[in-house]
Amino acid sequence: MNQTAQKLDTAYDPERAQAFADRIAQLINDGAVAVMISLGHRAGLFEALASLPPSDSHTIARRAGLAERYVREWLAALVTGGIVDYDPATRRYALPGEHGACLTRDAPLGNLAVYAQHVALMGQVQDHILERFRSGDGTRYEDYPCFHHMMAEDSGQTVVAQLFEQILPLVPGLRERLERGIAVLDAGCGRGEALIALARHFPESRFTGYDLCSDAIEDAARAARDAGLDNLSFGVRDLTDFDEQARYDLVTSFDAVHDQKAPADLIRRLHRSLRSQGTYLMQDIGGSAQLENNLDFPMAAFLYAISCVHCTPVSLGQGGEGLGTMWGWETAEAMLMDAGFDRVTRHVLPHDPMNVWFVSHKG
Incomplete structure (x- = not known):
């Protein structure tokens, strides 16, 4: 026995070591299931299962329009x-209603399968990120396949679906102002789902969306044209040099600030872009800046992992600070106050425990 093996042999409790090994094995197994959940979400298999009584693999494959042999595996x-129930006597499969409640599109508890896609994405970019571990370099948004599609799905259920009932009421009188007609900017708009919903609902207001990624803006502009909206425009814009002063009555950003090159500078620029009595509505990740405060935060390990492979390297790739996904609500709140906002209030909404919503007013 070599010295290292001998040291290990005497340095640990065998029962605790075995328990931890069992946990690691379970984590690896669960990671594989997460990738399968991602695949099933994208293939429409959960919807196929939810729409059928207990069925064999051939019936499920036909309903989903897929090859049976792959569906069976x-x-x-x-x-x-x-995740799925199976009756060996009849060889039929079923998705319990309690499971479909968080795995299907428009699921009542929110579609958690959307987030499983990020697990699959992390595997896709693993080699790319490993190179960055060695070099210290950053990445670009375009290094992540289908990222904007995944973020659009996330935004659809955390922002768009709750926009009128839970989010707009955070700002007293905002609905009435939008009905009368105001100028609105969404900074980091992605595919623009939130702006499109607002533009449809408030035809008297004028809406502008900026994002760094041209593919996202192309999708947003196409959707706006298809909807026949003439009070909405989108543009490709690096917000690093954003300098529009006293132009907007409302500025929004949804999960877009923490991976910017310089979040504090961007918030100051957004403050300058607001007219007097304007409002900045900002959604971002609601974890703490202190690791020890996040031990019980919802899906904290997932969020730190996303930060490691996406948000931190994307910021570094722009020459930024690399604050990461879990930059902390304390950090965000301090930046809003330092930018000159007169009143900053923080909210956590029942449907969205991972995020924090800041309402900031300019005097």
Whole structure:
């Protein structure tokens, strides 16, 4: 026995070591299930299962328009992963209603399968990120396949679906002002789903969306044209040099500030872009800046992992600070106050425990 093995042999409790090994094995197994959940979400398999009584693999494959042999193997992974029920006597599979409640589109508890896509994405970019670990360099948004599609799905359920009932009421009198007609900017608008919903609902107001990524803006502009909206425009814009002064009555950003090159500078620029009595509505990740405060935060490990492979390197790739996804609500609140906002209030909404919503007013 070499010295290292001998040291290990005497340096740990065998029972605790075995318990931890069992946990690691379970984590690896669960990671594989997460990738299968991502695949099933994108293939429409959860919707197919939810629309059928207990069925065999051929029926499920036909409903989803997919090849049966692949569907059968996918079902086996989901059965052994505890997601799908299986009756060996009839060889039929079923998605329990309680499971479909968080795995189907428009699910009442929110579609958690959307986030499983990020697990699959992390595997796709692993080699790319490993190179950055060695070099210290950053990445670009375009290094992440389908990222804007995933973020659009996330925004659809955390922002757009709750926009009129929960989010706009955070700002007293905002709905009435939008009905009368004001100028609105969405900074870091992605595919623009929130702005499109607002432009449809408030035809007297004027809406502008800026984002760094040209593919996202192309999708947003196409959707606006298809909807026949003439009170809405989108543009590709690096917000690093954003300098529009006293132009908007409302500025929004949804999960867009923490991975900017210089978040504090951007917030100051957004403050300058507001007219007197204007409002900045900002959604961002609601974790703390202090690691020890996040031990019980919802999906904290997932958020730190996303930060490691996306938000931190994207910021570094722009020459930024690399604050990361878990930059902390304390950091965001301090930046808003330092930017000159007169009143800053913080909210956590029942449907969205991972995010914090700041309402900031300019005097």
